[in-house]
Amino acid sequence: MHNRLLVYKSKIPRNVLIDYLKTITSFHLSLYVHKIIYLLPKMVEAGTKDIDDDWSVILDTTDNFESKVASISIADTERTYNSLYEYIKATFKINSVISVLQIDNGDSKSIEIALSALKDIGKYEIDFKALWGHTIRNQSDDEDRTLLSEMVKYETTYFDRYVELLLKVRGKYQHKSYIELLDSLSQKNNERGFLAQGRSKKHPRRYVLGTRLLEALVQIQVLHLEGDKFITQSLSIEELMNNLRKRYGLIINGLEEERFKNVDIHTHLAFKENVEAFKIKLRQIGFYNDLSDAYILQKIRPRYELT
Numbered sequence: 001m002h003n004r005l006l007v008y009k010s011k012i013p014r015n016v017l018i019d020y021l022k023t024i025t026s027f028h029l030s031l032y033v034h035k036i037i038y039l040l041p042k043m044v045e046a047g048t049k050d051i052d053d054d055w056s057v058i059l060d061t062t063d064n065f066e067s068k069v070a071s072i073s074i075a076d077t078e079r080t081y082n083s084l085y086e087y088i089k090a091t092f093k094i095n096s097v098i099s100v101l102q103i104d105n106g107d108s109k110s111i112e113i114a115l116s117a118l119k120d121i122g123k124y125e126i127d128f129k130a131l132w133g134h135t136i137r138n139q140s141d142d143e144d145r146t147l148l149s150e151m152v153k154y155e156t157t158y159f160d161r162y163v164e165l166l167l168k169v170r171g172k173y174q175h176k177s178y179i180e181l182l183d184s185l186s187q188k189n190n191e192r193g194f195l196a197q198g199r200s201k202k203h204p205r206r207y208v209l210g211t212r213l214l215e216a217l218v219q220i221q222v223l224h225l226e227g228d229k230f231i232t233q234s235l236s237i238e239e240l241m242n243n244l245r246k247r248y249g250l251i252i253n254g255l256e257e258e259r260f261k262n263v264d265i266h267t268h269l270a271f272k273e274n275v276e277a278f279k280i281k282l283r284q285i286g287f288y289n290d291l292s293d294a295y296i297l298q299k300i301r302p303r304y305e306l307t
Contacts, residue, residue, distance in 0.1 A: 004220050007230045011304040020216040023192045027213060030185035030194070031248060034080055037178070041086040044093055047119030049112055056249040056257075057207045059194065062277040065203040068270035072254070073206040077195070081179065081205065088174045092166040093118055096159070100127045121159050128158040135162070187213075194250070209250070209278075215285050217244065222302040232302035237279060237288070240300055252278050 005020050012020075035055045042051050057080075060073040097114040098105050101124070117124065136145050151168045152161040187193025191210040197203065221243050224233045235243075244250040253271045254260045260267060282288035287300045 004223050004230065005216070007223065007306060008219065008304055011306065019212070020219060023213055023216045024220070026185055026187055026192065027194065027216075030182070030187075033178075033182060033185060035249075037080060037083050037087040040094075041083070041090045043115055044090045044118055047115050049115065056245070056251055058251050058254055059207045059209045059274075060196075061209045061252060061274055061281055063208070063281075064277075065196075065198050065206075067273060067277075068266065069274045070206055072267070072270060073208070074204055077205045077207055080182070084175050084178050085171070088171055088178070089163065089167060091174075092163050092170075096128075096162055096166070097121070097124070100124060100131060122157075125158055128162055132158045132162055135165070207250075209252075209281070211281060211285055214281060215287075217248075218282070218285075218287050218300065219303070222300065223306070230306060232304065232306045234299040234301045236299060237275070237282075241275075241278070 005017065005024065009017060034057075035053070038055045039051065039053065043049055057076040058069065058073045060067055060069045062069065064070070094111065094114045097103070097117050098110055101114075101117060103110045103113050136148060148165065152164045155161040155164050183195065183197075186195035187210070188195040188197055188205070191212040193210045194207055194213060195205060196208040197205045218240070221240055222232045222235060223230045241252050244252065251257060253275050255263075255268065255271050260271075279288060282300060286303060288298075289301075
């Protein structure tokens with residue numbers, strides 16, 4: 001996707017193109033972290049990387065903390081941040097297995113080996129018993145050893161004890177760091193980002209769509225590969241929303257989603273308001289003009305033509 005923007009290099013001012021590239025790079029890194037937080041615990045449970053990527057979030061495009069769709073977007077955002085504990089636990093499980101089994105963590109295949117081992121972790125209990133004994137022996141005095149044992153007294157296996165100890169000792173720091181990372185990569189409260197948070201507790205984090213991020217995304221979406229070169233072509237609002245959903249998991253109109261199959265009138269109105277706000281945002285950045293009453297003529301038109 002980054003490479004696609006480079007086809008504009010003779011059309012777009014250099015500083016604008018660099019800004020697009022920075023925006024899209026940050027966006028993709030943020031998407032990666034969001035997805036891995038959601039998917040890694042599922043991989044651990046399944047014992048494989050081969051799981052369905054069903055990650056998606058509702059964007060509030062209204063720029064209004066009190067919008068009808070805000071509560072839906074807030075719920076999706078809370079799901080991500082509430083998943084951090086399980087994600088961090090999953091990383092400790094994987095890293096523990098890689099360490100004990102002495103798997104080459106520089107090999108991309110190591111994650112699949114570790115996930116497979118986690119499905120039958122009882123086979124390695126003797127190894128974790130030895131690791132736990134080594135951990136306990138390394139403590140300086142009896143008081144420290146007692147404290148460690150107290151931390152994990154509810155765990156029944158040595159593997160679970162070791163992972164729980166890691167969570168108790170390092171989990172809080174990891175949790176805080178990941179919140180800062182998500183906020184930073186998602187460019188919270190920035191027009192290049194897709195996360196916003198108000199100063200009041202009444203306005204927690206929610207997924208949004210900054211105008212500069214939207215502009216960069218539209219520049220990519222109007223590109224079409226014809227033969228061996230890219231050209232620009234118009235597309236409808238529906239096509240753009242479908243592309244954002246399919247390629248990035250970003251939902252603006254959720255009424256086609258299974259989880260909103262039997263919703264009330266309030267949710268219908270929320271998504272209608274969201275789509276209208278999306279059109280206004282596109283109009284503000286100069287990609288959309290709906291003066292015509294004919295729906296077929298209501299198109300998003302490329303700003304920089306490539307023919």
